[in-house]
Amino acid sequence: MRAARGIASRAHPLWLAYVLHRLSGVGLAVFLPFHFWVLATATTAPKRLDAFLAMTEASAVKLAECGLVFLLAVHMFGGLRLMALEWLPWRPSQKSLAAGAAATSFLIAALFLLKAV
Amino acid sequence: MTSKSLKVTIERGAAAKSAQHVFHVPAHESQTVLDVVSWIQQYADPTLSYRFACRVGMCGSCAMMVNGVPRWTCRTHVSKVLEGNAITIGPLRNLPTIKDLVVDMDPFFEKWIAAEGMHHGGLTREDPIAPVDEKSAARLEANAGIECINCSVCYAACDTVAGNPEYLGPAALQRAWTLLNDAKDEGRNAILDAVSGKGGCQNCHSMGSCTAYCPYELDPMSAIAGLKRETTKSFFNRVRGC
Numbered sequence: 001m002r003a004a005r006g007i008a009s010r011a012h013p014l015w016l017a018y019v020l021h022r023l024s025g026v027g028l029a030v031f032l033p034f035h036f037w038v039l040a041t042a043t044t045a046p047k048r049l050d051a052f053l054a055m056t057e058a059s060a061v062k063l064a065e066c067g068l069v070f071l072l073a074v075h076m077f078g079g080l081r082l083m084a085l086e087w088l089p090w091r092p093s094q095k096s097l098a099a100g101a102a103a104t105s106f107l108i109a110a111l112f113l114l115k116a117v
Numbered sequence: 118m119t120s121k122s123l124k125v126t127i128e129r130g131a132a133a134k135s136a137q138h139v140f141h142v143p144a145h146e147s148q149t150v151l152d153v154v155s156w157i158q159q160y161a162d163p164t165l166s167y168r169f170a171c172r173v174g175m176c177g178s179c180a181m182m183v184n185g186v187p188r189w190t191c192r193t194h195v196s197k198v199l200e201g202n203a204i205t206i207g208p209l210r211n212l213p214t215i216k217d218l219v220v221d222m223d224p225f226f227e228k229w230i231a232a233e234g235m236h237h238g239g240l241t242r243e244d245p246i247a248p249v250d251e252k253s254a255a256r257l258e259a260n261a262g263i264e265c266i267n268c269s270v271c272y273a274a275c276d277t278v279a280g281n282p283e284y285l286g287p288a289a290l291q292r293a294w295t296l297l298n299d300a301k302d303e304g305r306n307a308i309l310d311a312v313s314g315k316g317g318c319q320n321c322h323s324m325g326s327c328t329a330y331c332p333y334e335l336d337p338m339s340a341i342a343g344l345k346r347e348t349t350k351s352f353f354n355r356v357r358g359c
Contacts (some may be wrong), residue, residue: 009185010274014325014338085323086342 017102021078024071031068062116070109077101121202123195125153127165128182128207129217138162150190150198151179154206154218167218174332177268181218182207187273189332210273225269228285233311234292237304247301259298262291262340264333271327271337283316287327287337290318294340297347309351318344 041049055061081101121144129136140157151169158165169179174192181190183198184205198204212220240247250256271287272278278286285293293312296302312318318341327337 010326010330012326012329014323014329015276018322018324082323085338086345089343089346 017078017081020074020102021082024075024078027071028075031071062113066109066113066116069112070105073105073108074102077105123153123199124203125157126203126205127154127157127218128205129165130208130214144195148195150181150183150188150193150195150204150206153195153204154181154190165218166216175266177266180209180268180270180273182210182273187270187330189268189270192332209269211275211278212269212273220269222269225267225272225286225288228289228316229267229292231311231316232285232289232293233304233308234289234296236296237302237307239303240301249300253300255298255300258340258343259295262295262335262337265291265335266333268332270330270332274326274330276324276326277320277322281316281320284320285312285316285318287321287341290321290344291327291335291337291340293318294343297344309348312344313348313352318348321345 038049038052041052056065078101081097084097122141123144125140125142127138127140129138140161142153142156142161145152151172154165154167155169158167167179167181169191170176171178172191174189177189179190180187182188182205183190183193184200186198187209188198190206195204206218208214208218209220212222212224215221265288267288269288271291275284275287277284290312293308297305297308302308321338321341323338323342325338328335328339331337
């Protein structure tokens, strides 16, 4: 609890961008094997794939997809931000870049959600 | 002086988390965190150990954790960090505690040396003084980091240091970047070798805590990014045999 409070007290926008990037990476790493397994059922068990695809009409699954797209977007923009930060000799406001990346990610996720519902 | 008092919790010693002492300190206008610690030592508990020297933000010796954040205590006003009526003060993070609020700065300065953070001269006193172009891009990069006072706030703020004891840390790497851009320093290869090792600049995750908390508003994160670019260029140049 004390450690969590210590972390919270030191948190700042760039640090949060770092945490978001890492957590989204872990989330995608957990998702991808499952994703490939589902794709593989197209050749090994087509009926199971059809049943699974039917599930994607459920609202809960659509919400989960929205979260997935958010993870993808935030990880991509977070990565681009990091590469720009480290490999381009800029002196920009890095906080603005981080905020821009997060905002764009939210925008894409929101658009996906609007399209899905 | 007012009749109000502050509830000050001091986390003492190596077992700081389990040795918390609470003091009630008279509140004043324009009171710094160092003033609070000094009051406790002078009027409440003379056994309290802490470190300070100049009191004006130049010597870099009074840094402590204040409400979980590393700060230079002599220039931190209590009114800016007070949580309700309380404040918690502890020894700097990421360094061994000697006693109470005093940490051993040896690892910090040892890494400063390990990063080749010393001048590498190539001239003698008989040589003419080398001209320095104040407007060159390299000089501007060097100037950006030369005000570092070695307070170790960035070192205490860095989560990479916390997770990797071998990591040289933001201050040492920023010093290396300053020297790398200094026209009068001739240790380029030695510096690049030093900062590209196991605990070198590529360990940095660009969390930015060093830049966020530097009391002089320096930007070690960008300095380390510069080192990352230079060490990478140096690596490919060596591969190509340049």
